[in-house]
Amino acid sequence: MGIFDWVDERLGVKSLVRGFLDRPVPANVGWLNTLGSATLFLLLVQIATGISLALFYVPAADNAYQSVQHIDTLAFGTLVRGVHHWSASALVVLIGLHTLRVFFHAAYRYPRELTWVVGALLFLVTLGFAFTGYLLPWDQKAYWATVVGTNVAGSAPFVGDLILNLLRGGPAMTTATLTRFYGIHVWVLPASLLLLVGLHLFMVIRQGIAAPPRRNATSEEIPGETKKARYAREYAAEKSAGHPFYQSLLKDAVVAVGIILVVAVLAIAVGAPLEARADPNAVGYVPRPEWYFLDVFQMLWYVSGPAEPLIIFLAGTVGFLVFLLLPLFDRGRERHPRRRPVATLAGALVVVAVGVLTYQGATAPAPVAAGAGLTASGSLTASQKAGLHVFELEGCAACHLVNGSGGTAGPDLTHVAARLGSAEIQHQILQPRDKMPPYTDIAPADMTSLLDFLSTLK
Amino acid sequence: MVTDSPAVGGRATRRAFVIRALAGVGAALAAAVGVPIAGLAAAPAFRSSLRWPLQAGSVPPTPRATGWTSLGPVDGFQVGVPKLLPVTVPVEVQGATEWTPIAVYVLRPDADTVAILDIHCTHMGCPVGWSQGAKRFLCPCHGGAFTADGAREAGPPPRPMDRYRALVANQEIWMGPLIEPA
Numbered sequence: 356m357g358i359f360d361w362v363d364e365r366l367g368v369k370s371l372v373r374g375f376l377d378r379p380v381p382a383n384v385g386w387l388n389t390l391g392s393a394t395l396f397l398l399l400v401q402i403a404t405g406i407s408l409a410l411f412y413v414p415a416a417d418n419a420y421q422s423v424q425h426i427d428t429l430a431f432g433t434l435v436r437g438v439h440h441w442s443a444s445a446l447v448v449l450i451g452l453h454t455l456r457v458f459f460h461a462a463y464r465y466p467r468e469l470t471w472v473v474g475a476l477l478f479l480v481t482l483g484f485a486f487t488g489y490l491l492p493w494d495q496k497a498y499w500a501t502v503v504g505t506n507v508a509g510s511a512p513f514v515g516d517l518i519l520n521l522l523r524g525g526p527a528m529t530t531a532t533l534t535r536f537y538g539i540h541v542w543v544l545p546a547s548l549l550l551l552v553g554l555h556l557f558m559v560i561r562q563g564i565a566a567p568p569r570r571n572a573t574s575e576e577i578p579g580e581t582k583k584a585r586y587a588r589e590y591a592a593e594k595s596a597g598h599p600f601y602q603s604l605l606k607d608a609v610v611a612v613g614i615i616l617v618v619a620v621l622a623i624a625v626g627a628p629l630e631a632r633a634d635p636n637a638v639g640y641v642p643r644p645e646w647y648f649l650d651v652f653q654m655l656w657y658v659s660g661p662a663e664p665l666i667i668f669l670a671g672t673v674g675f676l677v678f679l680l681l682p683l684f685d686r687g688r689e690r691h692p693r694r695r696p697v698a699t700l701a702g703a704l705v706v707v708a709v710g711v712l713t714y715q716g717a718t719a720p721a722p723v724a725a726g727a728g729l730t731a732s733g734s735l736t737a738s739q740k741a742g743l744h745v746f747e748l749e750g751c752a753a754c755h756l757v758n759g760s761g762g763t764a765g766p767d768l769t770h771v772a773a774r775l776g777s778a779e780i781q782h783q784i785l786q787p788r789d790k791m792p793p794y795t796d797i798a799p800a801d802m803t804s805l806l807d808f809l810s811t812l813k
Numbered sequence: 814m815v816t817d818s819p820a821v822g823g824r825a826t827r828r829a830f831v832i833r834a835l836a837g838v839g840a841a842l843a844a845a846v847g848v849p850i851a852g853l854a855a856a857p858a859f860r861s862s863l864r865w866p867l868q869a870g871s872v873p874p875t876p877r878a879t880g881w882t883s884l885g886p887v888d889g890f891q892v893g894v895p896k897l898l899p900v901t902v903p904v905e906v907q908g909a910t911e912w913t914p915i916a917v918y919v920l921r922p923d924a925d926t927v928a929i930l931d932i933h934c935t936h937m938g939c940p941v942g943w944s945q946g947a948k949r950f951l952c953p954c955h956g957g958a959f960t961a962d963g964a965r966e967a968g969p970p971p972r973p974m975d976r977y978r979a980l981v982a983n984q985e986i987w988m989g990p991l992i993e994p995a
Binding site: 505506507509513516519521526528529533636639640661748751753791796 | 866869871873876916936938958
């Protein structure tokens, strides 16, 4: 008698496992349905690599950075840290794709509304992991992105102060902040994660995988049939035309192998980045968040004025509530994307908006430190050269791009002379519209050379 | 055989009562354990002086120093030119006093006045740089600009640069606590 039979005789698990592997799943369940299992796979990778890293990491500002540097010197240290870093990014991508798949397939319709709600909470938990995780190395990027991130959260109406104090462990960014983020990252969020993943999987297994939507109804409507009865009849038909679950698992396995290969290659080839140790006094450092928060960072460019905190807060909470409770709003019968054009279009718009903001945030040139040199193209006259000097001295490049270098707060001046005449440019310098401070202290001779220089930008 | 199904009158009431009692005991236990746990986790929120404003602003991330620190002789600071000064101050963090390096801008608008500014932009907390050419503080994040004495000039910052208490005694500049933004 083999060991498995011996165990089975006592626990009777064989039939359970067999039932799990052989249960029918609907026809057409294919590659798009591997996104959920790929997300789960990455969560497990994160738990395993995270536990390993936690054995060496010191959650205090004095030693955190050195302990991360130390991990990189150990056998497999860079690999494990690299996998944890890149899997985090992959996880954000995959949970996003999984969510989009469920959205565009309207797989959250009866009876799977609660599966979506739990999934939306898991999305939030994942972003929480991402936000708390990248402070831990206590490098420049971590420190400054957390300063900005906690300030964004802290500017919420009424509860802003409360949230900021809860996140930072006080008003300031100190070692208390790091300890809190560590506690949240390795205890609070994993506990929530395990609970929610357990619930999510229970629901998926209990209800079965939703059949991919068909453009045309598979059966005639029977007059007087209830929603419940019709769903049961159609789902049974889908399953009887389907295949056993283990065949789907094969696709899941292929995707998991592909993902771990990509992540491992990135971990080995690129490694986990580590900037200089956090320096709270680094004047000149330009804070930039990880790519998955660039959209929020970039949004701060577009919303400003006294209503900024309110708009950011409303966009965040209302957006999340709509996302969380989507199945309660969207209760129609049609599930195929082409049969629900409004929802499909709205979803596509959100994807495009997030994509554009992220792209803009990622490609925004780092503002040039005030006074930094511009490389002049072509030959300039003496007056134009003097004007370039004034341009540099006055710190114009802090806000304005010229030939791809400079800030983006103000308009790109690379072709300013093609748009505006000298008089108009001068007016704009002396009496600018809202965002730009008036530069009335430029001496008349300097102003003439400056305008001379700007007139070369065509 | 006596069954324990809800269909059997008296037994059903008894069963429902026991289950409800169990739920009650469970909830009481959860509250007894949960309140102090959540309370401890939220302790920093109780300790600070919380406001409930409709529009909260950014909060300077600088560690809050206690007491007064000398920044050196007043003659070491040129009138009209803000100076970025690293300074080590005593800070109480989690029950211990630590000497923590911070940086401030020291200004002397004229021979008789001294002001000490926090280096963080009041928009979202990025470190602002002094531009000697533009005679302005410029923020690298979202284009905030402040005048030479820290007043809000352009861009998204909602208020002037934050200040520390400052005084001159015996020809030395002394830095006090951060003046918390209102």
